[in-house]
Amino acid sequence: MSTATTPSTHVPVINHAKRRQAVFIILAGTLLVAIAQMLIKSGADRLAKTGQTGLLGTAIGILTIPPLFAGYALYAIFAVMMIYSLKHGEMSVLFPLISLGFVWVTVLSVLVLHEAMSPLKGAGIAIIVCGVAVLGRGGSH
Amino acid sequence: MSTPVSSMALVLGGSVIGSVGAAFLKSGAVLVERTVSSIVLNWRLALGAATYLLSSVLFVKGMSHGELSVLFPMVSLSYICSLVWSRLFFDEAITSAKLYGVGLILVGIVCLGLGSA
Numbered sequence: 377m378s379t380a381t382t383p384s385t386h387v388p389v390i391n392h393a394k395r396r397q398a399v400f401i402i403l404a405g406t407l408l409v410a411i412a413q414m415l416i417k418s419g420a421d422r423l424a425k426t427g428q429t430g431l432l433g434t435a436i437g438i439l440t441i442p443p444l445f446a447g448y449a450l451y452a453i454f455a456v457m458m459i460y461s462l463k464h465g466e467m468s469v470l471f472p473l474i475s476l477g478f479v480w481v482t483v484l485s486v487l488v489l490h491e492a493m494s495p496l497k498g499a500g501i502a503i504i505v506c507g508v509a510v511l512g513r514g515g516s517h
Numbered sequence: 518m519s520t521p522v523s524s525m526a527l528v529l530g531g532s533v534i535g536s537v538g539a540a541f542l543k544s545g546a547v548l549v550e551r552t553v554s555s556i557v558l559n560w561r562l563a564l565g566a567a568t569y570l571l572s573s574v575l576f577v578k579g580m581s582h583g584e585l586s587v588l589f590p591m592v593s594l595s596y597i598c599s600l601v602w603s604r605l606f607f608d609e610a611i612t613s614a615k616l617y618g619v620g621l622i623l624v625g626i627v628c629l630g631l632g633s634a
Binding site: 455458459460462463466467468469471472475478482494495496497498499500501502503504505506507508509510511512513514 | 536539540542543545546547549562566589592593595596599600602603604607609611612613614615617618619620621622623624625626627628629630631632633
């Protein structure tokens with residue numbers, strides 16, 4: 377795990393451990409975003425009931441409606457995770473990995489909102505997971 | 518039900534803008550150090566975050582009208598753009614693993630879109 381101490385060169389040093397870490401951080405982040413989207417959706421329904429949907433009303437709503445606050449807080453955490461990942465990893469690997477969010481949203485919609493599951497949805501989930509695996513593995517080496 | 522052209526334009530536009538936002542985030546992220554100023558005074562990060570936010574607003578607006586089986590796959594444009602931007606601006610190689618990975622993701626999103634119809 378120790379890294380050799382080399383004098384500063386103009387060749388960029390690729391830290392493979394950090395790159396792998398960046399991949400896992402983004403993948404974990406996609407789950408946070410999916411949860412955030414569900415929280416914001418349920419919070420937005422409560423906000424709509426208050427009738428205060430102007431700019432100020434929405435701002436107050438974000439601070440006072442717990443699911444709305446939690447949802448936006450998760451988004452902020454994801455932003456920090458994304459910036460950390462992009463600093464250490466390749467954008468061409470990390471950005472398409474965000475598509476795993478489609479999988480989480482579909483799974484959560486079926487589990488939490490009891491939407492219907494279909495063979496096509498199952499196939500879509502499986503194929504996206506394969507794509508994420510190919511991209512994540514290929515990109516961390 | 519058909520998909521309005523305006524919805525397609527919003528989703529396609531959101532895709533391109535989102536990938537540009539990620540490129541600004543990346544260019545800002547590499548400048549982040551353990552100092553407050555490297556984060557607070559980092560205009561690339563701020564622009565990236567704002568652009569990324571704008572793209573999500575465009576997605577929500579676009580997806581509210583029209584068929585998801587048509588609109589979902591259009592989001593894949595952002596992944597293709599990200600490959601191009603990262604090659605142009607960050608000298609990242611376009612490897613076969615990246616092309617296969619993005620290709621599979623594209624097919625998977627088409628299936629999800631059709632399944633949600």
